[in-house]
Amino acid sequence: MIKKIAVLGAGTMGHGIAETFAMYGYDVNLYDVDENKLISAKKEIAEELRLMSEESFIEAESIESTLERIHLFTDLKATVKDRDYVIEAVPEILELKQNLYKKLDEYCSPHTILASNTSSLSLTSMMEFISENRKERMIVNHWYNPAHLMPLVELSYFGNMPEDIFQEVEELYQSIKKQTVRVLKDIPGLIANRIQQGIAREVFSLIEMGAATSDDIDKALKFGPAFRYATTGQLKIADLGGLDIWCTVGDNLLKVMDHSEQANAMLRQKVSEGKLGLKTGEGFYEYKTDEANSIKETFAKKLIHQLKASEYYIDKS
Numbered sequence: 588m589i590k591k592i593a594v595l596g597a598g599t600m601g602h603g604i605a606e607t608f609a610m611y612g613y614d615v616n617l618y619d620v621d622e623n624k625l626i627s628a629k630k631e632i633a634e635e636l637r638l639m640s641e642e643s644f645i646e647a648e649s650i651e652s653t654l655e656r657i658h659l660f661t662d663l664k665a666t667v668k669d670r671d672y673v674i675e676a677v678p679e680i681l682e683l684k685q686n687l688y689k690k691l692d693e694y695c696s697p698h699t700i701l702a703s704n705t706s707s708l709s710l711t712s713m714m715e716f717i718s719e720n721r722k723e724r725m726i727v728n729h730w731y732n733p734a735h736l737m738p739l740v741e742l743s744y745f746g747n748m749p750e751d752i753f754q755e756v757e758e759l760y761q762s763i764k765k766q767t768v769r770v771l772k773d774i775p776g777l778i779a780n781r782i783q784q785g786i787a788r789e790v791f792s793l794i795e796m797g798a799a800t801s802d803d804i805d806k807a808l809k810f811g812p813a814f815r816y817a818t819t820g821q822l823k824i825a826d827l828g829g830l831d832i833w834c835t836v837g838d839n840l841l842k843v844m845d846h847s848e849q850a851n852a853m854l855r856q857k858v859s860e861g862k863l864g865l866k867t868g869e870g871f872y873e874y875k876t877d878e879a880n881s882i883k884e885t886f887a888k889k890l891i892h893q894l895k896a897s898e899y900y901i902d903k904s
């Protein structure tokens with residue numbers, strides 16, 4: 588049974604993953620090569636817990652004990668030596684991850700399960716230098732950002748891991764109230780990122796052709812397709828509407844929609860001009876320098892409310 592967790596990399600994803608396991612009572616060792624990252628991660632976790640408590644998602648009294656369950660490390664061997672489950676959220680560089688797994692294979696106990704939060708690297712390539720026995724205990728567990736608020740975790744189900752070990756991982760995620768899905772093929776981007784890129788490609792194309800303002804395109808998504816996607820999903824929606832209708836509309840529309848195989852040209856232009864969004868004050872919208880924190884807080888609050896609402900429609904089967 589998985590009890591002791593290690594999270595490697597305390598950045599955008601790692602801090603939120605550590606926070607989530609600790610919120611649900613797990614003992615967590617959080618490791619980073621940069622000590623400053625560990626310090627800022629702990630501060631960020633405390634802030635996020637405060638907001639969740641203000642929004643009545645967690646009890647205020649639980650914050651201190653949650654923080655006490657997260658132990659900070661800069662020594663990899665010490666981080667993982669007694670751990671049952673280790674999840675890595677280090678930068679998306681294949682060699683870096685391969686080297687890390689080589690060390691983990693050596694430092695971890697034979698029963699330890701090794702998971703990667705990779706967004707785009709194949710499990711097969713990350714496993715290249717590790718022992719055959721450990722390959723049975725390696726898995727991709729892809730979380731969504733922000734990790735402590737987004738329910739989805741995609742689990743690779745590629746056949747390398749025996750069923751009983753896989754079920755242990757699934758049960759781990761059930762115990763922290765995540766919605767897992769099994770991804771059956773080792774494909775770049777797994778499932779959710781591919782769907783998201785498909786939507787983003789058309790959204791960027793619509794703004795490029797001047798079909799509507801940024802605000803109206805976002806509203807069309809939020810109050811149109813995304814509104815029902817949150818509750819029902821594309822395939823069930825297709826069934827509800829009728830596959831014949833989807834077939835006809837697909838024939839009419841898909842040929843006039845964006846087919847490009849690269850990132851959108853207008854998006855690339857904005858990047859080259861340094862317009863990177865909130866962090867530089869301009870992207871598709873403009874931002875005042877002092878409003879970044881309140882925008883992020885409002886985003887997090889909305890997700891907390893969405894998370895509470897999802898109790899009604901989440902798949903409990």
Ligand SMILES: NC(=O)c1ccc[n+]([C@@H]2O[C@H](COP(=O)([O-])OP(=O)(O)OC[C@H]3O[C@@H](n4cnc5c(N)ncnc54)[C@H](O)[C@@H]3O)[C@@H](O)[C@H]2O)c1
Binds near residue numbers: 596598600676678705
């Ligand atoms: N950011 C996202 O939205 C997102 C979403 C899902 C998955 N991911 C994936 O999660 C992983 C981490 O992404 P991130 O956005 O959190 O990155 P990040 O840059 O925010 O954090 C990475 C952390 O790893 C640390 N690090 C660097 N080398 C290390 C090493 N050898 N050992 C331990 N720590 C090391 C860095 O100091 C940093 O704190 C990547 O594989 C990424 O593709 C990211």
